[in-house]
Amino acid sequence: MPLALLALAVGAFGIGTTEFAMMGLLPDVAGDLHISIPAAGHLVSAYALGVVVGAPLLAAATARMPRRTVLIALMGLFVAGNALSALAPDQHWLLAARFLSGLPHGAFFGVGAVVATGLAAPERKARSVSLMFLGLTVANIAGVPAATLVGQHLGWRATFLGVSAIGAVAIASLFLLIPPVPGPTPGGGLRGELAALRPLPVWLALGTTVAGFAALFAAYSYIAPMLTDAAGYTEGSVTPLLALFGVGATAGNLLGGRLADHAMRATLFGGLASLVVVLAAFPVLMRTQWSAAAAVLLLGTAAFVTGSPLQLMVMEKAAAAPSLASSANQAAFNLANAGGAWTGGLALAAGFGTTSPALAGAALAVLGLAVAGLAYGVDRRRVALGGGAPGRLVAAHVPAPPERVHR
Template structure:
């Protein structure tokens, strides 16, 4: 695999760290800024809102620029947002800085996925995407725990300065390792880019992302009370168990990339089915500490098996605007985060028990399978029609090879 994928992984590591570390720093931030923890929780929402807005918008408006330049520019915005977070004088300014930090998130992964697949042979595209996402999953294993400890001992502002340093390292790696390219999109502007998303298969792929990862976040958002109230873990043990989730996610991400290069849709169906089974078994798995630890690991593995095939599928369904579609998939991921957490919370508030969010997630996983099945049927009908065969014969590769 090209060494340039390491630069993308470093950027993904920084983004993954800053996205999730706020959850562990909420009490420290709330205490320092003299606000309540629920109010501090809006800082998480501000970042997610930045991702949802920035992902398709920045990918569209930068479509005619060199992708190497775009990646470096996006990481520069990321560094600026985190530096402003570190020096924010109050809650409102920190809220704005977190929104700014989220803006480049989706576009970086979207454009990065196009660059990653353009540097490898067609049969290794999914694997290249999984190696970029490796930085995101490793952030859950190492980046978030270390950054949280730094914030607890040195102050939460030091954490964001540390993340800014990671961003600077990513800029250096991107400048040194990503080849200068001439892979400019042929789009005529924002309207043309958005027109490429009018395809039903694209929206079905995005819908699969929302339902599939909504299943994950319905359970993961409430995994702490599951582990303490049902499995009997002490609160101090939760950080280690969440690291196990990161280990499972890392393994699932690498496995999914390898499998998707051989059978992309089969990997997607298998991952969603496995996710549904794991979530359905959570009430049983949470009855003992050893099985609960196993369940958390399997949850991360089953969910992230689907990451690479979903990203690649969206890009291939929108061949005229792969950067925009890939970025839109990151926005869909964050919608899944918010929607899944909301649905899991409804189950918990209804009094169905500590593990009820996992059962709600199992239902969402089945819904994701249903949407993926509809997408498969649509593809088969289009491929079997005379027009579909003619178009398929002339569809260009969704990713151009990067000029070395």
């Protein structure tokens, strides 16, 4: 892994840890602040709202700034948000701090993806994005369980102080390892950046992200009751199984990056089709403990195979503003989180059974395939009408010193 990508992965690890650790700390936070578990759950929503709001706004506001400066500033905001979370005296201050922590999330991954592709040879762009996202998936294996353990033994505030320390390490890594990358040449300003998001192919790419990852979260949001009520696991066994999901996500992320460099569209279609099959098989796989464990592993693998190709496709379709488009894709991921959980909840509330959220997810994955197919048809039509083949992402948006490219 190039050292510059390692710096991005460290930042991604910290962001992934703080995003998901709150779910395991809800009982501790609720007890300490004397609020109910549902009220504490709003802290998860506050972070997600910060991501959705901050991703496009911060990416647009910093579009003409040097990339390394932007990444360091975003990570500084991340450190501040987590430090304020640790010091929050009550629920309201903690809600505000969690919202602040979420603001830099999408823009960091968006700008980071552009920097990562600029540091790679043309045939390794998807792989470079997957290496950055490696920090996020590894956070589900090591960061989140460790953060939960720290919170349970030293208090939840210690967890957020620890995450702030990870952010500080990321800032030092970004300063030392990321080459001084200038922003794009000044031109259209904010209006030009936003104009790059108008074409239909951009919105179809974002729609594929929303539908595809909503499929994942429709099932994953309710994975614990599936494992306990359907597969017969004890509650204490759920945490190791969630780490197994992280292993699958890491494998899928690396596999998707490697395959997408050879055939981006085929990798996307294959990943979505695999997700349909895995989710549709959940009612059967959840009948025994060994097959349920396999289902959790396969779910992470199938879902995250699509991560790198989706990120690259959005950047390619909005090549005039890749940072803004890439950040908007991160907002789409979080919309998928909320929408998928809501859809899976509808299936449960309707009385369709414990594994019904997975079937709702399979339907959403089919929708994702349909949107991806529509996007492919639009591209083919543009070529037929003389619009030219869809261009690959141009590395010139992120010039990199020659010695950094093939390390």
